[in-house]
Amino acid sequence: MPKNEIINIQNLYRTFQVGSETVNALNGVSFNIFEGEFVSIMGTSGSGKSTLLNILGCLDRPTSGEYYINGTAVSGLSKNQLSTIRNRKIGFVFQNYNLLARTSAIDNVQLPLLYNADIPMKERRERAIAALEAVRLADRMNHAPSQLSGGQQQRVAIARALVNDPVIILADEATGNLDTRTSYEIMTLFQELHAKGKTIAFVTHEPDIATFTTRTIKLRDGSIVLDQAIEQQSAAAALAQYEQNLTHTAI
Amino acid sequence: MNIIDLIKIAITALLRNKSRAFLTMLGIIIGIASVIVMVSLGKSSTLSVRTQLSSMGSNMIMIMPSRQMRGGVNMGNSNAKSLENKDYKSIAENTKYVAHVSPSVSSAAQLVYGSNNHPGSLQGVASSYLEIRKYELEDGIMFTDDQVKKYAKVCVIGKTIVDNLFTNGENPIGQTIRCGQVPMKVIGVLKSKGQNQMGQDQDDIVLAPYTTIQKRFLGISHFNMLFASATSEEESEMAATEITYILRSNHHIKSGAEDDFDIRTQEELLSTMSSITQLLTILLTAIAAISLIVGGIGIMNIMYVTVTERTREIGLRMAIGAQNRDVLYQFLSESVILSLIGGIIGIVFGIIIAYIATKLLNWPFVISQSAIFISFGVCAATGVFFGWYPARSAANLDPITALRYE
Numbered sequence: 001m002p003k004n005e006i007i008n009i010q011n012l013y014r015t016f017q018v019g020s021e022t023v024n025a026l027n028g029v030s031f032n033i034f035e036g037e038f039v040s041i042m043g044t045s046g047s048g049k050s051t052l053l054n055i056l057g058c059l060d061r062p063t064s065g066e067y068y069i070n071g072t073a074v075s076g077l078s079k080n081q082l083s084t085i086r087n088r089k090i091g092f093v094f095q096n097y098n099l100l101a102r103t104s105a106i107d108n109v110q111l112p113l114l115y116n117a118d119i120p121m122k123e124r125r126e127r128a129i130a131a132l133e134a135v136r137l138a139d140r141m142n143h144a145p146s147q148l149s150g151g152q153q154q155r156v157a158i159a160r161a162l163v164n165d166p167v168i169i170l171a172d173e174a175t176g177n178l179d180t181r182t183s184y185e186i187m188t189l190f191q192e193l194h195a196k197g198k199t200i201a202f203v204t205h206e207p208d209i210a211t212f213t214t215r216t217i218k219l220r221d222g223s224i225v226l227d228q229a230i231e232q233q234s235a236a237a238a239l240a241q242y243e244q245n246l247t248h249t250a251i
Numbered sequence: 252m253n254i255i256d257l258i259k260i261a262i263t264a265l266l267r268n269k270s271r272a273f274l275t276m277l278g279i280i281i282g283i284a285s286v287i288v289m290v291s292l293g294k295s296s297t298l299s300v301r302t303q304l305s306s307m308g309s310n311m312i313m314i315m316p317s318r319q320m321r322g323g324v325n326m327g328n329s330n331a332k333s334l335e336n337k338d339y340k341s342i343a344e345n346t347k348y349v350a351h352v353s354p355s356v357s358s359a360a361q362l363v364y365g366s367n368n369h370p371g372s373l374q375g376v377a378s379s380y381l382e383i384r385k386y387e388l389e390d391g392i393m394f395t396d397d398q399v400k401k402y403a404k405v406c407v408i409g410k411t412i413v414d415n416l417f418t419n420g421e422n423p424i425g426q427t428i429r430c431g432q433v434p435m436k437v438i439g440v441l442k443s444k445g446q447n448q449m450g451q452d453q454d455d456i457v458l459a460p461y462t463t464i465q466k467r468f469l470g471i472s473h474f475n476m477l478f479a480s481a482t483s484e485e486e487s488e489m490a491a492t493e494i495t496y497i498l499r500s501n502h503h504i505k506s507g508a509e510d511d512f513d514i515r516t517q518e519e520l521l522s523t524m525s526s527i528t529q530l531l532t533i534l535l536t537a538i539a540a541i542s543l544i545v546g547g548i549g550i551m552n553i554m555y556v557t558v559t560e561r562t563r564e565i566g567l568r569m570a571i572g573a574q575n576r577d578v579l580y581q582f583l584s585e586s587v588i589l590s591l592i593g594g595i596i597g598i599v600f601g602i603i604i605a606y607i608a609t610k611l612l613n614w615p616f617v618i619s620q621s622a623i624f625i626s627f628g629v630c631a632a633t634g635v636f637f638g639w640y641p642a643r644s645a646a647n648l649d650p651i652t653a654l655r656y657e
Contacts, residue, residue, distance in 0.1 A: 059570060059651050080574045087572020098567045098654065102267060114256050115572040121255070160571070 005071070006168050006199050007033035007056065012065035014051050014222075025051040026062070027222040033168070033201060038194040038232070040210035041203045043219035050172075052219065053203050057090055057170050058082045070167045087115050091161025095173035097153045099145040099160075105132065106141040109159045116164060131159040135189060151182035158189065162198075169193070171202045175209055181242060187212045187235035212238075252577045261585040264557070272589060275553045278546025279593030279633065280600060283626045285539035287601025288608065290622040293532025295605075295614040300524045302615070304517060310484045311383055311517045312349075312491055314477040314498070317510060332473040333502060333511045339377075339477060341497050348490035350482045351379040354461045354474040360431035362457065364416040371412060373430060373457045375464025376478070383480040391424045391439030399460040402467060406430070407439035409454035433467050435459065487516040543629065546593070547637040554586050554641035565645050566653025579646035586638025587631060594630030598623055 014026040025048045033039055043049040054060035055067065058074060061082075067074040070089055077085065086092075099108045109128040113119050119127070132138045135155040145153050154174060161169050171190070175183035191212060194200055202213055210216050211233040218226035265272040316333040334354075342352045356375040361368055378393050380386070394405050408423065417423050423437045435457075444453040465471055481490035491514045498512055558565070565578055573581075602618060609616040 054651055057570070080576075083569065083572050083574040086570060092570050094654070098563065098570075100564055100567070103263075111568070112571040114252050115568075115574070115577060117253075121253075164572075 004035040008068040010066040038213045040213040047219040048222040091166035091169040093171040093174045095176040097157045131163040184239035257584045276593035278549040280597040282543030282546040283597025284601035289535040291605035294617045299614040310481040312479040313515045334474040348486045352479040353377040353380040355476040358468040363429040369415040375461035387442040389442040406435045407458040409456040410443040411455040547633040551637035558645040562656040569650035575646040582642035587634035590634035
């Protein structure tokens with residue numbers, strides 16, 4: 001059965017003008033992501049992965065090349081049209097969660113729906129609760145971010161990414177601020193979402209986190225050096241192993 | 252984003268920094284309150300001037316001799332002898348728009364009754380004077396034309412005189428008081444009128460027949476002034492024209508030559524007084540408006556701080572789909588709500604202060620509805636005007652940079 005093409009980029013270039021120098025952050029990158037894939041995008045800092053993520057997330061536009069998201073050509077769109085694409089088709093998860101301070105979890109999750117006129121006000125809350133249930137945080141929906149642990153905050157952020165039912169979730173170093181154990185928990189959650197059919201692109205520089213995905217794209221100096229399917233490890237198993245090791249060490 | 256969301260977000264954001272929001276509002280509160288107070292007090296003072304002047308007789312006309320120039324020296328008008336009995340008679344008989352006319356001669360004398368004495372100003376007038384100046388009798392009667400003819404030694408006195416001479420509470424009617432060397436019988440007491448606009452006590456007065464003052468006190472045959480009243484306020488100007496015509500012909504003034512008398516209608520005085528209070532109102536309101544501008548700048552300042560503080564939030568909102576317009580409206584609604592709440596508080600305070608002030612000054616209390624509506628509009632405009640640049644700078648942020656802002 002042919003799968004839907006979610007992301008299709010062809011020969012993508014992005015150059016920055018730094019003083020008199022021209023820096024090529026992306027040098028002709030091409031790949032596709034199909035529905036239901038869990039892709040990790042890896043690379044060291046300066047490899048161009050942040051630039052790629054900004055373009056994938058419609059926050060930035062390529063200098064040249066084609067980008068289709070779910071069949072829509074992004075290159076020619078205006079700033080406002082890009083906002084709409086981000087709102088309807090993309091769910092962002094950031095390294096530092098980016099939750100609104102002193103705002104309850106449920107209000108944080110509802111935020112993207114505020115900018116979607118198609119969703120009536122009374123439906124917002126239901127959808128936010130459903131999203132919080134998906135990340136198993138419905139019991140904390142009235143807590144402010146400061147009352148939640150880092151892992152819980154990231155789960156609220158993931159719920160916020162889910163609430164608009166996007167075609168792809170873009171995670172930018174989503175486990176970067178978390179300890180190993182919580183990282184495994186978050187990766188378990190991503191794997192659950194993937195199992196339910198969500199398409200996920202996960203930017204990371206940690207190789208062991210990348211093993212929990214189904215495919216790895218490696219960037220270096222603005223070009224793809226590796227793009228291959230990998231054997232997915234279970235994050236839940238890794239978590240269990242980690243706990244066991246901890247117990248052994250304690251004994 | 253719909254309007255309910257906008258208002259909700261703005262109020263939540265303002266409530267997070269209650270004291271800051273309040274201090275920012277304070278500028279607007281003070282500005283609006285002072286505008287309301289100034290406009291209200293200006294209106295009250297104009298109204299109070301108007302009522303006081305019309306209590307003096309709104310259709311009153313004063314005729315006095317003009318200044319006498321002798322060899323280039325201004326002799327003033329007190330010694331002029333141009334107004335005579337003939338003028339009084341012809342104004343009384345030959346006019347259509349003049350209702351009443353009365354001569355006026357003044358003298359001063361020490362008033363004595365029993366062991367009390369008081370410096371009194373004597374006004375020699377005709378009986379129609381009461382009508383012209385809107386004096387009323389509290390007790391007794393006014394002197395008659397017959398008494399005027401006979402230089403009768405009778406007088407009608409004001410409340411201040413009664414209080415100073417008849418300290419034992421005797422009934423002054425029928426008593427004889429001594430005015431200088433002349434004994435005068437009190438036949439009437441005037442109702443109190445209080446102070447006039449200039450702060451003069453209008454009850455410190457002794458009215459006597461003008462003939463009595465002329466013959467027995469001054470030994471003159473001319474008048475110091477003539478008082479007249481027009482048939483109505485609107486006809487004051489017509490009456491003044493008539494009087495001018497009569498006096499010019501009586502005084503044989505050739506056409507083209509200047510009048511040897513001055514005519515003042517109450518209407519002129521009224522408009523002079525009103526224009527002074529209006530000018531003051533405009534000036535004070537302008538000063539108050541400046542404080543409103545200062546308040547607006549305060550809002551602008553705080554909105555810039557808010558935008559900088561919330562750069563990450565703006566970045567996030569943009570990343571999850573807020574358009575430039577949404578961000579612009581979000582911050583604009585915050586500044587408009589800030590200034591509108593400040594404006595409402597300012598209007599309430601302004602009305603309270605104006606109310607207390609008018610009570611203390613004993614002025615009529617008037618709320619200027621137009622001032623309230625205009626203030627409200629100005630507040631909204633201030634919020635939009637001073638909130639616009641900070642809000643636009645927020646809307647123009649680049650989401651990538653804003654998200655990374657520390």
